[in-house]
Amino acid sequence: MQTTVETIGEFTEPDARDALRIGATAGPWRVEGELGRGGMGTVYAVVHDEIGKRAALKVMHHRMLESGAHAHRSLLEARVVNQVRHPGIVDIFETGTLPDGRPYIVMEHLEGMTLGERARACKILPDEVIAILLQLCDALIAAHAVGVIHRDLKLDNVFLLEGPGPRVKLLDWSIAKVITSQLWQTVEGFIAGTPHYLAPEQAAGRPVTPQTDVYSLGVMAYVLFMEQLPFEAETVAEVLVMHLKAAPPPPRELWPEIPWQLENLMMAMLAKDPYVRPRLPQVVAQLEAAMVEITRRRAVTHFSRSIRKIDRPALAPRPRRFGRTTRGALACAVALSAMAMRDNGAARDAVVMPSAARGPTSRPELDESVTFAITSPPTSSRADSTPLDDAPVVRKVKPKPNKPKPTTRKRPVVVRQAQPRAAVVPRAQVVTAESLVAQYQAVGQKLQALQDARGSMATLDLWPRYRLIQINVAVASPE
Secondary structure, eight states: OOOEEEESSSSSOOOTTTTOOOOOOOEEEEEEEEEEEESSEEEEEEEEETOOOEEEEEEEEEHHHHSSSTTTTOOOOOOOHHHHTTTTBOEEEEEOOOOTEEEEEEEOOEEEHHHHHHHHSSSHHHHHHHHHHHHHHHHHHHHHHHEOOOOOOOGEEEEEEEESSOOOEOOOOOOOOOOOOOOOOOOOOOSOOGOOOOOOHTTTTTOHHHHHHHHHHHHHHHHHHHSSOSSSOHHHHHHHHHHHHOOOOOHHHHTTTTOOHHHHHHHHHHHHSTTSSSSSHHHHHHHHHHHHHHHHHHHHHHHHHHOOOOOOOOOOOOOOOOOHHHHHHHHHHHHHHHHHHHHOOOOOSEEEEOGGSTTTSSSOOOOOOOOOOOOOOOOOOOOOOGGGGOEEEEEEOOOOOOOOOOOOOOOOOOOOOOOOOOOOOOOOOOOOHHHHHHHHHHHHHHHHHHHHHOOOGGTTTTTHHHHHHHHHHHHHHHO
């Protein structure tokens, strides 16, 4: 059995019979120029002669028509797209046949670029990749719900629309497999798809399932995140064998900081057994979890980068005071004197000047408790030190008087008992017999009214007040 691998989307040697000149017509549509060329056909920009609507015209190549295996593909693609009816799938609204017998389809004209062109041009950020994959999952879920398998998912079959945010359209349903229809069957010995994106069951010629699209979507995710294909070889046959038997390089080796949800998801989507691969709803859940993790990491990184070290402004040198300058000059003079004494053989350890050795013409006597000592100066670590730093420094030493240490007496601990506070007695009010009688009568009337209306239990809350007023009346107005 001879096996043929169709590389849809790859540029082939153009055939002179395939080209449509500018101004040629396909029904009411007039050709304005060529938009792109693939393995199965060429896409042209067209405009409607009557209403001026702009669209894209896809015409099949002659070699595909001559093989006999692709005669119904244009009609199949139009039926599949209108059967799914999803905003993430390109709309096809007309089919026809050219005078040379080649079928064509008319679809909506899209402004933008393919995902493959974008990935080859620059690096796509992980959160944008996840947004694109989520939209593709939504379109594939709608297609699988009506029994349609794409079978040729790759970067060049995804179109990125111009505008804010990533908006995608899934293209090229010409080799889609309709599970519930007998409109078109795969020819024996023919493998439809792109070799680097083929699922193992496609490479082995086994029946395809919705999990076949999951594998191809996993290859797309691997390429977008890792910027390389999971399996690369010199020949197509070697690539097919790697899809069947080889394991892809672990994503963590290429992206050490990859979220674990994303790594586990890609490895599961690239499983050899289709029954082990996750379902598309599970893929969506893991992609959303990875998006949350990437957003959290970005927020933490932005917060850490926003913290900057605050440099203190350089302090201006403080002005030197007159007193400090005078003390410095005095110290230098004393140091020079000490050096002269050292050169003359004078004592270097200590000099004591008693008052008895001075003559009558000497200056007033110094305090005998004051001692002048010559000590070695500390070693200076400054680079701009002068020779004066090596001279001995004369400092004035005063003996500390021996003060007796004060004796502390422990104070006895006195436990004071808390005295109860005197009750606050309110100021006495002047109560007259007339006011008590009036209160007595008012309360008595309320008691009688409540007793008549609600019963005897309603008067319990007023009875103490009534009794107190009754006693006060008796005290204020004795008989």
